[in-house]
Amino acid sequence: MVASGGRDSSADSVRVSGRPANIWDVAKAAGVSHQTVSRVLNDSPSVRPATRERVLVAIDELGYRRNPAARALVTRKSQTLGVVSFDTTLYGPASTLYGIEQSAREAGYFVSVASLKSIDVVSMRDALERLAEQSVDGLVVIAPLREAGDALAELRGKLPVVVVEGGSAPGLASVSVDQVDGGRLATRHLLEQGAQNVHHVSGPADWLESEGRIAGWREELAQAGLEPPELLQGAWSPSSGYAAGRELARMKDVSAVFVANDQMSLGLLRAFHEEGIRVPQDVLVAGFDDVPEAAYYTPPLTTVRQDFAQVGRRSIELLLEQIGEGPGPESHAVVPVELIVRQSSVRSSMQRQHLRSRPAKR
Amino acid sequence: MVASGGRDSSADSVRVSGRPANIWDVAKAAGVSHQTVSRVLNDSPSVRPATRERVLVAIDELGYRRNPAARALVTRKSQTLGVVSFDTTLYGPASTLYGIEQSAREAGYFVSVASLKSIDVVSMRDALERLAEQSVDGLVVIAPLREAGDALAELRGKLPVVVVEGGSAPGLASVSVDQVDGGRLATRHLLEQGAQNVHHVSGPADWLESEGRIAGWREELAQAGLEPPELLQGAWSPSSGYAAGRELARMKDVSAVFVANDQMSLGLLRAFHEEGIRVPQDVLVAGFDDVPEAAYYTPPLTTVRQDFAQVGRRSIELLLEQIGEGPGPESHAVVPVELIVRQSSVRSSMQRQHLRSRPAKR
DNA sequence: CGGCCTAGTGTGAGCGCTCACAGATTGGCT
DNA sequence: AGCCAATCTGTGAGCGCTCACACTAGGCCG
Numbered sequence: 020m021v022a023s024g025g026r027d028s029s030a031d032s033v034r035v036s037g038r039p040a041n042i043w044d045v046a047k048a049a050g051v052s053h054q055t056v057s058r059v060l061n062d063s064p065s066v067r068p069a070t071r072e073r074v075l076v077a078i079d080e081l082g083y084r085r086n087p088a089a090r091a092l093v094t095r096k097s098q099t100l101g102v103v104s105f106d107t108t109l110y111g112p113a114s115t116l117y118g119i120e121q122s123a124r125e126a127g128y129f130v131s132v133a134s135l136k137s138i139d140v141v142s143m144r145d146a147l148e149r150l151a152e153q154s155v156d157g158l159v160v161i162a163p164l165r166e167a168g169d170a171l172a173e174l175r176g177k178l179p180v181v182v183v184e185g186g187s188a189p190g191l192a193s194v195s196v197d198q199v200d201g202g203r204l205a206t207r208h209l210l211e212q213g214a215q216n217v218h219h220v221s222g223p224a225d226w227l228e229s230e231g232r233i234a235g236w237r238e239e240l241a242q243a244g245l246e247p248p249e250l251l252q253g254a255w256s257p258s259s260g261y262a263a264g265r266e267l268a269r270m271k272d273v274s275a276v277f278v279a280n281d282q283m284s285l286g287l288l289r290a291f292h293e294e295g296i297r298v299p300q301d302v303l304v305a306g307f308d309d310v311p312e313a314a315y316y317t318p319p320l321t322t323v324r325q326d327f328a329q330v331g332r333r334s335i336e337l338l339l340e341q342i343g344e345g346p347g348p349e350s351h352a353v354v355p356v357e358l359i360v361r362q363s364s365v366r367s368s369m370q371r372q373h374l375r376s377r378p379a380k381r
Numbered sequence: 382m383v384a385s386g387g388r389d390s391s392a393d394s395v396r397v398s399g400r401p402a403n404i405w406d407v408a409k410a411a412g413v414s415h416q417t418v419s420r421v422l423n424d425s426p427s428v429r430p431a432t433r434e435r436v437l438v439a440i441d442e443l444g445y446r447r448n449p450a451a452r453a454l455v456t457r458k459s460q461t462l463g464v465v466s467f468d469t470t471l472y473g474p475a476s477t478l479y480g481i482e483q484s485a486r487e488a489g490y491f492v493s494v495a496s497l498k499s500i501d502v503v504s505m506r507d508a509l510e511r512l513a514e515q516s517v518d519g520l521v522v523i524a525p526l527r528e529a530g531d532a533l534a535e536l537r538g539k540l541p542v543v544v545v546e547g548g549s550a551p552g553l554a555s556v557s558v559d560q561v562d563g564g565r566l567a568t569r570h571l572l573e574q575g576a577q578n579v580h581h582v583s584g585p586a587d588w589l590e591s592e593g594r595i596a597g598w599r600e601e602l603a604q605a606g607l608e609p610p611e612l613l614q615g616a617w618s619p620s621s622g623y624a625a626g627r628e629l630a631r632m633k634d635v636s637a638v639f640v641a642n643d644q645m646s647l648g649l650l651r652a653f654h655e656e657g658i659r660v661p662q663d664v665l666v667a668g669f670d671d672v673p674e675a676a677y678y679t680p681p682l683t684t685v686r687q688d689f690a691q692v693g694r695r696s697i698e699l700l701l702e703q704i705g706e707g708p709g710p711e712s713h714a715v716v717p718v719e720l721i722v723r724q725s726s727v728r729s730s731m732q733r734q735h736l737r738s739r740p741a742k743r
Numbered sequence: 744c745g746g747c748c749t750a751g752t753g754t755g756a757g758c759g760c761t762c763a764c765a766g767a768t769t770g771g772c773t
Numbered sequence: 774a775g776c777c778a779a780t781c782t783g784t785g786a787g788c789g790c791t792c793a794c795a796c797t798a799g800g801c802c803g
Binding site: 052053066067095 | 789
Binding site: 084085086087088089090091092097099106107108110113114116117120121124129130131132133134136149151152153154256257258260261282285286288289292311312314315316317319 | 446447448449450451452453454459461468469470472475476478479482483486491492493494495496498511513514515516618619620622623644647648650651654673674676677678679681
């Protein structure tokens with residue numbers, strides 16, 4: 020025994036040895052077998068409270084943490100979910116990812132992301148491959164493109180998958196926002212506000228979100244007995260919205276525009292502003308997404324709010340169902356939308372008079 | 382032997398057995414030892430080309446993929462990097478995360494995210510704990526708050542860490558955008574454009590980014606021999622920018638405003654618009670971030686661009702250095718900014734005449 | 744022509760955990 | 774007191790891989 024004993028037994032909760040404590044170290048410290056430690060770790064009911072307590076103390080003293088690799092090796096489960104997403108810089112995907120992460124965490128899962136630089140089958144396949152190599156327990160694919168489904172079809176059955184905004188690829192669980200309803204809501208609202216007809220600036224043709232919004236717009240016009248004006252196609256970006264705005268400014272008979280997202284709406288509003296077209300006095304405008312900025316556009320933008328947090332939540336729920344942890348087998352979830360009315364689509368009565376005093380529109 | 386033999390030897394590349402192929406299966410199929418397979422997997426030079434080829438073929442036939450858990454168990458490396466971020470919905474963090482993910486992938490690492498709901502020491506600690514449990518090989522913390530450093534100090538030494546926008550916590554590697562320079566650039570530009578003085582709408586006080594931008598603004602004013610006007614504090618949101626705009630509208634002697642981010646600028650522009658204050662004729666405005674929308678604000682916004690992709694890239698570089706894969710030990714990286722001049726801060730000569738014809742400003 | 748080096752390959756142990764089962768303890772009842 | 778069931782705890786194997794080392798076969802030198 021050395022003079023000033025207890026030097027290395029100082030209650031420091033940090034082990035002296037190089038390697039981190041393992042389950043055997045804990046077992047020894049607690050005077051039990053490694054298996055009992057394992058039982059405590061896994062909340063097994065069949066361990067006496069007193070024993071459990073001793074083990075817990077030992078764990079704490081040794082600063083023990085369980086080795087996930089060893090655990091994954093034997094259980095064949097990594098407790099990790101993969102998320103594939105395109106351009107996590109955009110508001111929609113970013114928000115969805117956020118929701119997914121929150122829900123996954125609550126369910127005790129980690130989230131590993133793979134974002135695509137370009138959205139094509141090759142890089143999609145590449146991302147899926149990567150995640151598969153990591154042996155994730157399940158996959159959420161934020162796949163707004165039609166062709167993304169092809170890459171997914173391959174791994175059906177091999178791995179639990181939930182597709183977000185990926186349409187209803189047969190046999191794949193999916194979550195999507197009710198785009199059609201959103202299109203209808205916006206269009207109907209514009210008509211109710213007195214629009215003679217409603218133009219539409221859509222997203223890129225191969226995006227499923229574009230399709231849904233176009234469909235909703237067409238349906239609502241049809242129901243009102245109106246012929247849909249020629250479609251203008253954008254690319255989600257402010258600049259494409261600006262271009263569409265310039266074009267619309269040159270056209271006659273434009274009394275309202277439903278734009279497929281808020282970013283494009285901003286560009287369009289800017290183009291209208293430059294052309295001296297007043298919103299909402301001359302033309303009514305509605306967007307889609309309800310980004311935080313929308314309320315501060317000039318004018319504040321009427322738009323369709325998507326509940327991305329709920330999209331994320333439902334994705335995880337559906338995924339866990341497949342993995343076998345959730346309730347029943349449900350394969351498709353639709354998240355409702357909400358119309359947010361702001362100035363861009365509402366004419367005060369005075370403003371309407373203004374409109375009436377201008378050259379009549381068809 | 383059964384009549385129509387070869388039924389289960391069809392070249393299907395999919396194994397019949399339930400469990401996935403392991404290294405021994407491959408070894409047997411290739412007629413080598415498991416260790417040789419391992420060598421092929423790890424690109425060991427000491428394996429004859431012919432042998433390697435045979436192994437590769439076997440791997441392909443069996444659809445073998447190496448088990449990362451087993452690998453991690455023995456190497457004590459998970460090939461996974463953790464990212465802690467606050468509100469991945471914001472443009473800055475989202476873009477940074479994107480850059481991080483791209484760079485990590487190139488370096489052969491996976492990325493696991495943990496986003497904070499609220500930004501305080503408790504939830505920060507919680508996120509760090511989670512990631513540590515997952516035994517990540519390193520950590521990137523997007524920690525714009527001063528107090529975030531406290532939670533990080535604890536795990537210094539235990540795990541390689543890089544702090545993004547976290548200031549220069551001693552002993553921690555960090556990457557940050559040159560906020561001070563950004564503040565100076567914007568302020569100087571506004572002065573050069575003829576502003577008598579420059580007001581500032583800052584971010585929240587406890588954010589390091591706010592501090593840097595304020596410092597730059599102060600420095601530049603001092604250099605011009607100007608007394609800094611009273612500081613207005615916002616909260617990054619459009620609504621807080623709007624509030625600041627209303628306040629500034631009531632004040633005299635406002636000839637230019639440097640706003641600490643683009644979102645707030647939008648709100649401010651809206652408030653000015655409502656108050657009949659023209660930008661840039663009456664007041665010059667500059668923002669910070671250069672979000673994609675900035676070019677389409679009314680008017681298009683002069684702003685300071687941050688290269689988030691580079692921030693992500695440098696983070697990973699610094700992290701890999703610590704892990705021992707990169708070049709030398711460098712502890713702090715500063716990413717430069719760039720001033721993007723648009724209409725909000727530039728008066729055309731005609732517009733300037735306009736201004737001159739109004740009641741003189743001090 | 745035996746020794747020795749090198750390139751290529753094989754052998755066995757062990758990483759830290761869980762699973763299936765075997766063994767030890769306890770208590771209630773006859 | 775004796776026995777059985779129920780409760781609690783321990784034992785050993787094995788998950789799939791890498792590491793350290795042992796081995797084999799040629800080729801070259803003295």
